[in-house]
Amino acid sequence: MGLKGKLTAQIELRAGGDVFHDLFRYTPHQIPNISPTTIQACDLHEGEWGTVGSVYTWKYTNDGKPQVAKEVIESIDEEKRSVTFKLIEGDLKELLKAFKVSFHVETHGDIDLVTWTLEYEKLNNDVEDPLTLLGFCIKLGKDIESHHLKAV
Numbered sequence: 001m002g003l004k005g006k007l008t009a010q011i012e013l014r015a016g017g018d019v020f021h022d023l024f025r026y027t028p029h030q031i032p033n034i035s036p037t038t039i040q041a042c043d044l045h046e047g048e049w050g051t052v053g054s055v056y057t058w059k060y061t062n063d064g065k066p067q068v069a070k071e072v073i074e075s076i077d078e079e080k081r082s083v084t085f086k087l088i089e090g091d092l093k094e095l096l097k098a099f100k101v102s103f104h105v106e107t108h109g110d111i112d113l114v115t116w117t118l119e120y121e122k123l124n125n126d127v128e129d130p131l132t133l134l135g136f137c138i139k140l141g142k143d144i145e146s147h148h149l150k151a152v
Helices: 017-026 028-034 131-151
Strands: 004-013 039-046 055-062 065-077 082-090 096-108 111-122
Touching: 004 131, 017 028, 017 082, 017 096, 017 111, 017 131, 028 039, 028 131, 055 082, 055 131, 065 096, 096 131, 111 131
Parallel strands: none
Antiparallel strands: 004 111, 039 055, 055 065, 065 082, 082 096, 096 111
16 A cells, blocks of 8 residues: 555535635635534634635644644635635644645636545555545535535
């Protein structure tokens, strides 16, 4: 088994891809209000909300365990409606040498699809692939969709 891996998941988003992208880009600190069982806090550590190089600290629950991650916004692409976060500190560093999470939104007719991509490098072969984190991203996307559909 290799130490490097990539996991992807794609979900249909009826609430609109712009809503999803704008939430993560400009107001991620609102996500705990939308999905409190998944993300409990998003704090700006340095920089400005929604800019490349800004550092966020996330408090979240994955697989029933409270965790913390400090991530830097590595890239933003308005055309692809994508954001990439790179892990720089946190609980995942105990298992992973490197970790990036990104999403992009594609529109096909009236349907918006959100594709999550997790890229990682495990510390050793005994570490399991982060499948629970992929499930975490899917749940988060569905929570955001539900919240925005109720608001409309």
